Amino acid sequence: MGNNISQHIAFLGCGSMNGAILTGLLAAGVPSGQVTATVRDPEKAANLAKRHGVQVLSSTEETEANRQAAGGADVVLLGVKPVGILDLARQISPALKPGTVVISVAAAISIDMLEAALPQGQPVIRSMPNTPSSLGRGVLSISAGTHATAELMEQARTILSAAGTVVEIPEDQVDALSAVSGSGPAYAFYLAEAMAAAGVKLGLEEDLAKLLATQTVAGAGYMLAEEGADATALRKAVTSPNGTTERAIATFDEQGLPDIIAAGAQAAAERAGAITKELDGR
Ligand SMILES: NC(=O)C1=CN([C@@H]2O[C@H](COP(=O)(O)OP(=O)(O)OC[C@H]3O[C@@H](n4cnc5c(N)ncnc54)[C@H](O)[C@@H]3O)[C@@H](O)[C@H]2O)C=CC1
Numbered sequence: 001m002g003n004n005i006s007q008h009i010a011f012l013g014c015g016s017m018n019g020a021i022l023t024g025l026l027a028a029g030v031p032s033g034q035v036t037a038t039v040r041d042p043e044k045a046a047n048l049a050k051r052h053g054v055q056v057l058s059s060t061e062e063t064e065a066n067r068q069a070a071g072g073a074d075v076v077l078l079g080v081k082p083v084g085i086l087d088l089a090r091q092i093s094p095a096l097k098p099g100t101v102v103i104s105v106a107a108a109i110s111i112d113m114l115e116a117a118l119p120q121g122q123p124v125i126r127s128m129p130n131t132p133s134s135l136g137r138g139v140l141s142i143s144a145g146t147h148a149t150a151e152l153m154e155q156a157r158t159i160l161s162a163a164g165t166v167v168e169i170p171e172d173q174v175d176a177l178s179a180v181s182g183s184g185p186a187y188a189f190y191l192a193e194a195m196a197a198a199g200v201k202l203g204l205e206e207d208l209a210k211l212l213a214t215q216t217v218a219g220a221g222y223m224l225a226e227e228g229a230d231a232t233a234l235r236k237a238v239t240s241p242n243g244t245t246e247r248a249i250a251t252f253d254e255q256g257l258p259d260i261i262a263a264g265a266q267a268a269a270e271r272a273g274a275i276t277k278e279l280d281g282r
C-alpha cells in the first residue's frame with residue numbers, strides 16, 4: 001500500500017506521535033529512502049536511524065537540520081509540542097519549496113496560526129492523529145488550510161491512510177475529535193490500569209492482574225477492529241442476563257461512569273481551547 005506513495009516525507013520532531021506515524025508508514029511499505037526525520041538529541045537520532053533505516057538529522061543548531069529536511073521534502077509533518085510548532089514553522093520557512101505541504105499534528109494550533117508563520121500561499125493541513133498509527137491502526141483527521149487543494153488533501157489522505165483510518169473534518173471539530181481519538185488511547189490504557197488495580201484489590205497477584213487486564217483490553221480492541229464491529233453488540237454478548245457482567249455494568253452506570261468519561265473528554269477539549277488562546281499571537 002505504501003508503495004503507491006512517491007512523495008518525500010520529512011518528520012520534523014520525531015517523538016511519540018510523529019514517531020508512530022513514521023513507524024506506521026514504513027511498516028505499510030513506504031520506502032525508507034523517501035523518509036527523513038529530525039530530532040534534537042544526536043544519540044536519539046542515531047538510534048532512530050538504526051531502528052528504521054531512514055535518514056535522521058540532528059543538530060545542536062536545529063535550524064539547519066530542520067531546514068535541510070524540510071527543503072528536500074514534498075510533505076513536511078510538524079511533530080513538536082504545541083509551544084514549539086510556530087517557531088519551527090518560522091525556522092523552516094526560508095527552505096520550503098512553494099508546493100510543499102505542511103501538515104501539523106499539534107493540538108490547539110490553528111490553521112490561521114500556522115499559515116501566519118509560514119510563507120504566503122504555503123499549503124497547510126491540520127491533522128489530529130493518535131499513537132496506534134504505529135500499527136497502521138490510527139485514526140487521523142485532516143482539515144484543509146486555505147491553499148490545500150482537493151488534490152493535496154487526497155495526497156495527504158493517501159499518505160496518512162498508511163497509518164490508519166483518515167477522516168476529513170472541519171477545523172472547528174478538531175478539539176472534539178482530539179478529546180475522543182487523539183487522547184483516547186490514553187483512556188483505554190487508563191482502563192487497563194484501573195482493571196489491574198481492581199484485580200489486586202480482589203486478591204490477585206499484581207503481575208497476574210496486569211497480565212489479565214492488558215490482554216483483555218488488547219483482545220477487546222482486536223474484536224472492535226474487525227469489520228462491522230459494534231461496541232454495544234460486543235458488550236451485550238458478554239453480558240448474561242442476571243449474570244456477573246450485568247452487575248458490573250449496572251454499578252458503572254449507577255456510579256456515573258459515562259458522565260465521568262464525558263467530563264474528561266470535555267476537559268480535554270476545553271484545555272485545547274485554552275492552549276490555543278495561550279499560544280495565539282506568539
Ligand atoms: N502523543 C500523542 O498521542 C499525540 C500528540 N499529538 C501532538 O503531537 C505533537 C508532539 O507530541 P509528542 O509526540 O507527544 O511529543 P514528544 O515530546 O514525544 O515528541 C516531540 C519531539 O520533538 C523533538 N523536538 C522538539 N523541538 C524540536 C526541534 N526544534 N527540532 C527537532 N526536533 C524537535 C523533541 O526532542 C521530541 O523528541 C504535539 O504537538 C501534540 O499535541 C497529537 C496527537 C496525539
Ligand SMILES: O=C(O)[C@@H]1CCC=N1
Pocket residue numbers: 107178182183
Ligand atoms: O495530550 C495532548 O495534548 C496530545 C494531544 C492529543 C493527545 N496527546
